[in-house]
Amino acid sequence: MAFYDKIFETFGLTAWCGKGDESPMNMAQLLAQTRGEASAEASSGIPFPSLDNLNESCAAIPRTRDMTSGLEDAFLSVKDAMKVVLDPVTQPLSWALDGALWAFLATPWWILLPALFWLTWYVSRSVAVTVFVACSFLFLGFIDHLDAAIQTLSIIFVCTGLCVLFGVPIGILMAKSNTLQRAMIPLLDLLQTLPSFVYLIPLIFLFSVTESKLYGIAIIVYAIVPVIRLTDLGIRLVDKDVIEAANAYGMNARQKLLGVEIPLALPNIMAGVNQTIMMSLAMVVIASLVSAPGLGVLVLRGIRNLELGVGLVAGLGIVLLAVVLDRTTKAALARINVAHENG
Amino acid sequence: MANRTQVSIRGLYKIFGSNPDAALPQVLAGMGKEELLQEYDHVLGLKDINVDMQAGEITVVMGLSGSGKSTLIRHVNRLIEPTAGEIDIDGNNILGLSATELLRFRQTMMSMVFQKFALFPHRTVLQNAAMALEVRGEDISKREAEAHKWLERVGLGGYQNHYPYQLSGGMQQRVGIARALTSNSDIMLMDEAFSALDPLIRTDMQNLLLELQTELHKTIIFITHDLDEALKLADHLVILKDGAVVQQGEPQDILLNPADPYIEDFVGDINRARVLRVRSIMHPGEDGDHIAGDVDQNATLESVIELSAGNTQKNYRVCADGVPVGFLDMKELVKALVPARTNASRSRAAR
Numbered sequence: 001m002a003f004y005d006k007i008f009e010t011f012g013l014t015a016w017c018g019k020g021d022e023s024p025m026n027m028a029q030l031l032a033q034t035r036g037e038a039s040a041e042a043s044s045g046i047p048f049p050s051l052d053n054l055n056e057s058c059a060a061i062p063r064t065r066d067m068t069s070g071l072e073d074a075f076l077s078v079k080d081a082m083k084v085v086l087d088p089v090t091q092p093l094s095w096a097l098d099g100a101l102w103a104f105l106a107t108p109w110w111i112l113l114p115a116l117f118w119l120t121w122y123v124s125r126s127v128a129v130t131v132f133v134a135c136s137f138l139f140l141g142f143i144d145h146l147d148a149a150i151q152t153l154s155i156i157f158v159c160t161g162l163c164v165l166f167g168v169p170i171g172i173l174m175a176k177s178n179t180l181q182r183a184m185i186p187l188l189d190l191l192q193t194l195p196s197f198v199y200l201i202p203l204i205f206l207f208s209v210t211e212s213k214l215y216g217i218a219i220i221v222y223a224i225v226p227v228i229r230l231t232d233l234g235i236r237l238v239d240k241d242v243i244e245a246a247n248a249y250g251m252n253a254r255q256k257l258l259g260v261e262i263p264l265a266l267p268n269i270m271a272g273v274n275q276t277i278m279m280s281l282a283m284v285v286i287a288s289l290v291s292a293p294g295l296g297v298l299v300l301r302g303i304r305n306l307e308l309g310v311g312l313v314a315g316l317g318i319v320l321l322a323v324v325l326d327r328t329t330k331a332a333l334a335r336i337n338v339a340h341e342n343g
Numbered sequence: 344m345a346n347r348t349q350v351s352i353r354g355l356y357k358i359f360g361s362n363p364d365a366a367l368p369q370v371l372a373g374m375g376k377e378e379l380l381q382e383y384d385h386v387l388g389l390k391d392i393n394v395d396m397q398a399g400e401i402t403v404v405m406g407l408s409g410s411g412k413s414t415l416i417r418h419v420n421r422l423i424e425p426t427a428g429e430i431d432i433d434g435n436n437i438l439g440l441s442a443t444e445l446l447r448f449r450q451t452m453m454s455m456v457f458q459k460f461a462l463f464p465h466r467t468v469l470q471n472a473a474m475a476l477e478v479r480g481e482d483i484s485k486r487e488a489e490a491h492k493w494l495e496r497v498g499l500g501g502y503q504n505h506y507p508y509q510l511s512g513g514m515q516q517r518v519g520i521a522r523a524l525t526s527n528s529d530i531m532l533m534d535e536a537f538s539a540l541d542p543l544i545r546t547d548m549q550n551l552l553l554e555l556q557t558e559l560h561k562t563i564i565f566i567t568h569d570l571d572e573a574l575k576l577a578d579h580l581v582i583l584k585d586g587a588v589v590q591q592g593e594p595q596d597i598l599l600n601p602a603d604p605y606i607e608d609f610v611g612d613i614n615r616a617r618v619l620r621v622r623s624i625m626h627p628g629e630d631g632d633h634i635a636g637d638v639d640q641n642a643t644l645e646s647v648i649e650l651s652a653g654n655t656q657k658n659y660r661v662c663a664d665g666v667p668v669g670f671l672d673m674k675e676l677v678k679a680l681v682p683a684r685t686n687a688s689r690s691r692a693a694r
Binding site: 239241242244245247248249250251252255259260263264 | 420422445446447448449450451453454455457459460461462463464465474475478479526532
């Protein structure tokens with residue numbers, strides 16, 4: 001005898017409800033099962049009129065589990081159609097990731113490391129940062145973590161590059177259209193707050209775990225948000241007087257965008273790129289669950305096999321990589337800011 | 344120089360709000376600014392503006408903040424679109440220009456100088472000055488040579504490779520003027536160009552502008568809220584109040600014959616001896632008695648008072664380029680120093 005029986009009887013709905021057959025577990029049973037306990041009968045006063053509790057009185061009302069499995073079925077039914085479109089579109093991402101990984105690993109260390117140091121010097125123009133980066137990579141090499149770190153780095157390079165490639169134009173369009181901005185902001189909020197594991201769930205259904213684009217998409221979708229947001233902000237913050245001057249001298253839209261708006265928004269865009277790099281680094285560790293190579297694999301191994309030392313050292317390596325990337329991009333940002341200083 | 348009307352504004356109205364066209368008939372029927380704001384939630388920016396601006400002259404539009412002067416100047420290059428009216432430049436109605444024609448028109452016919460300078464902070468002084476030619480698509484050697492020439496002319500030779508933030512306000516505005524001159528356009532719009540500068544620098548810049556103007560004869564439309572500046576620069580003065588023209592004409596004439604109490608209040612605080620010139624108060628034609636000496640027709644009254652050592656008994660012969668054109672009675676001069684009043688305000692003062 002369930003709590004809400006009386007109500008359905010009062011409204012004469014007993015016939016409509018009918019006798020329920022055995023349906024899947026309800027949410028309470030599911031949770032209890034995942035905790036590994038026996039299902040305890042909750043009997044404290046009035047139960048909340050949830051789908052599960054109403055179902056006990058009236059079988060015609062679906063259970064919450066029916067809803068989640070319905071969602072699953074719906075996803076699976078469109079999956080094949082989505083795959084037809086998404087597979088070819090995203091295939092270049094796989095190639096890019098695999099290609100970058102191969103290229104970084106195939107290059108001998110005595111070419112790769114000087115090249116990285118030169119790149120650091122080129123973007124930061126700071127002796128201190130370059131020396132720090134050099135020491136970090138030499139240390140990682142000394143403790144035999146260089147290959148894993150380079151794998152992680154190559155994934156970040158590819159994903160950040162694509163984030164900028166897509167994020168900056170989207171940000172510019174958002175800055176130009178208030179309607180698009182209103183539509184995009186909730187989506188960006190969603191992408192930013194969705195737990196990073198949740199990105200992986202639909203992707204695992206769509207793509208094979210052995211494909212690199214699986215983690216590539218997860219990283220890009222997660223990390224693209226700051227560069228879009230800050231590009232939008234940067235373009236909108238460009239001094240109205242300067243734009244008016246550009247208009248008064250007859251600049252067309254392209255001249256204004258390339259000659260005035262993007263250069264003046266560059267400090268903000270670079271701040272967005274810095275955030276994007278940090279977020280892709282965070283995601284690349286989680287993406288090791290779906291076969292992303294690099295330091296994250298070692299962390300995962302540390303957790304799975306309870307190898308404390310392996311996990312901690314790899315984690316420290318990730319921190320080192322994060323600091324290296326952050327300092328380098330911050331130094332580049334500072335250099336741009338000096339050039340843009342405004343009186 | 345033969346006078347030729349270069350910019351002609353006819354029946355210009357500007358109403359700001361969500362649906363200006365619906366509010367226009369009310370304004371045409373004579374509804375005032377406050378009423379329009381209360382009943383229709385629209386702001387009356389400009390009301391029935393008719394101004395002719397002569398080629399080679401400085402037309403100064405003066406008014407207090409909120410009088411619509413900055414709105415007016417932005418109509419001349421269509422940074423703001425009018426609600427009704429017509430703007431003819433060299434006889435062509437610029438409101439009929441297509442989008443690409445408008446860009447071309449702004450590139451070749453107009454240059455603009457801004458109150459807050461509005462230089463590109465990420466470009467050097469030279470690149471800023473060359474901007475107008477760059478937009479037009481001139482090649483780099485030509486535009487830099489031209490920019491170099493004008494920077495030199497405004498006194499900024501040697502600063503080409505500085506960035507704007509490294510310069511003082513006065514120097515930044517010199518870059519703004521060099522940028523406008525480099526574009527080599529006939530018409531120059533100056534929106535409160537000197538208002539953000541210190542008084543001494545401002546005087547320097549005014550002198551620079553007048554000096555350049557004697558040489559270049561541009562059609563300059565100058566916006567200011569400062570009457571001293573307006574009187575110093577103007578060939579033709581337009582006074583705006585609440586979006587409408589209160590009085591326009593030769594500055595000396597406005598000073599001697601203010602049209603209404605608003606203008607009287609405006610011109611009341613002016614040092615008339617320094618602004619009024621002999622030609623405005625002389626008697627043309629025959630010589631009078633007791634001629635004490637010759638004065639130029641463009642001399643200020645101040646200089647004549649100095650010459651006469653304050654003696655009101657004297658008369659002077661007025662000359663233009665050494666040829667006598669009239670005579671000046673010192674008594675007249677002293678009377679002209681007292682602000683003229685309209686009948687209405689005279690009776691108000693008597694009460």
